[in-house]
Amino acid sequence: MPEYFYTAKSIGGEIKTGVLSVKDRTELSRVLHQEGYFLISANLEGQETKKRKFSISLPSFGGVSLSEKMFFTKNLGVMVAAGISLPRAIRVLSSQAKSKKLKNALTDITEEITKGRSFSDSLKKYPSIFPELFQSMIKVGEETGTLEDVLKTLAQQIEKENELRSKIKGAMLYPTVILVAMLGIGILMLITVVPQLAKTFEELQIQLPLTTRMVISVGNFLAQRWFFALLIAVALFFFFRFILRTKTGKRAMDRIVLELPIVAPIVKKTNSAQTVRGLSSLISSGVPIVRALEVISGTLGNSYFRDAISNAVEKVRKGGKLSESLRPYENLYPSIVIQMAEVGEETGESAEVLKKLADFFEEEVANATKNLSAIIEPVLMLIIGAAIGFFAISMIQPMYSMLGAL
Numbered sequence: 001m002p003e004y005f006y007t008a009k010s011i012g013g014e015i016k017t018g019v020l021s022v023k024d025r026t027e028l029s030r031v032l033h034q035e036g037y038f039l040i041s042a043n044l045e046g047q048e049t050k051k052r053k054f055s056i057s058l059p060s061f062g063g064v065s066l067s068e069k070m071f072f073t074k075n076l077g078v079m080v081a082a083g084i085s086l087p088r089a090i091r092v093l094s095s096q097a098k099s100k101k102l103k104n105a106l107t108d109i110t111e112e113i114t115k116g117r118s119f120s121d122s123l124k125k126y127p128s129i130f131p132e133l134f135q136s137m138i139k140v141g142e143e144t145g146t147l148e149d150v151l152k153t154l155a156q157q158i159e160k161e162n163e164l165r166s167k168i169k170g171a172m173l174y175p176t177v178i179l180v181a182m183l184g185i186g187i188l189m190l191i192t193v194v195p196q197l198a199k200t201f202e203e204l205q206i207q208l209p210l211t212t213r214m215v216i217s218v219g220n221f222l223a224q225r226w227f228f229a230l231l232i233a234v235a236l237f238f239f240f241r242f243i244l245r246t247k248t249g250k251r252a253m254d255r256i257v258l259e260l261p262i263v264a265p266i267v268k269k270t271n272s273a274q275t276v277r278g279l280s281s282l283i284s285s286g287v288p289i290v291r292a293l294e295v296i297s298g299t300l301g302n303s304y305f306r307d308a309i310s311n312a313v314e315k316v317r318k319g320g321k322l323s324e325s326l327r328p329y330e331n332l333y334p335s336i337v338i339q340m341a342e343v344g345e346e347t348g349e350s351a352e353v354l355k356k357l358a359d360f361f362e363e364e365v366a367n368a369t370k371n372l373s374a375i376i377e378p379v380l381m382l383i384i385g386a387a388i389g390f391f392a393i394s395m396i397q398p399m400y401s402m403l404g405a406l
Helices: 025-034 045-057 066-081 086-096 100-114 119-123 132-144 147-204 210-224 226-245 247-259 263-284 289-297 303-317 322-329 335-347 350-405
Strands: 003-010 015-021 037-044
Touching: 066 086, 066 100, 066 147, 086 100, 100 119, 119 132, 132 147, 132 263, 132 289, 147 210, 147 263, 147 350, 210 226, 210 350, 226 247, 247 263, 247 303, 263 289, 263 303, 263 335, 263 350, 289 303, 303 322, 322 335, 335 350
Parallel strands: none
Antiparallel strands: 003 015, 003 037
């Protein structure tokens, strides 16, 4: 007889899941009714296994967005709270996942858990989807029996991170569009207008200044050898991308970012928000402070902030306080971080204090990104004006020289 994986509910609202060997769904419903349950859903176990095997064989491309991770974490917490078994809950959510990469990962994780492996250990195979912070909190939830609460905390953590990234990306959209449009118009002018003017100057045999000769050379190169120009642009893109992936290149860029007048305050507040939010989530879940700091050091994007937390780990491990360990890095972490960390240590409410501090920094970043367009706009206007002025002077100056010679 076929085996059905079922979900049923009692009159009192109790959820029950399991596997039964019955002739068909009608008999399954009757058996469960005799036990005081009503059938909610039923799937043939054999059919689901085939689907899983088929999905694993497919290649996966692309990443997994924070919004999709948030959807998975939040719904998994709801299903676990409803009493649905973990393998069944993950299996249902894998069928709803839009990302092929996440779908395949969840399918594999379901099979690992069914074989007897813990949820946290199963997540270790997919660090690009479920980072160490996620894994550590899930492990604590399994060990303490508070997986439902941990999933709720994780969903809030991912939601806050998603909101923060969305605000930063939204603030950078306007200047990016302006710069791309300016670059596109500039290239179009160099390809179409400059060669025509160059022919006119050549026919009139005008002595051209250096800036004009430079503009004409670039315009002729783009018009006649655009393919090589495209190859050079692509090569430069991948070259800088490679450089930024090296330790030296990444560290140099991190230093530059921390020195930029407009960007540096936002970067510092963003990394501070990530640090205190992550620490709050880990500490509230029961992760020891040393382990929490080790996890956080691996999640921060800026290498200087990672080094600061890594050094703090060693001091805290030797018995030092977090506030004192961060005090040498007041150039990175604002003094309020150290003061609030000290308050948390004195009151024994570090998790709650850090959570409120994270809310404060996230609000600060939101306000800063709102004003970013207003700050960048005049800078962009100056850049555009300088570019137009250079082009106009370079091309009009020979004409004035010609008119003066008449």
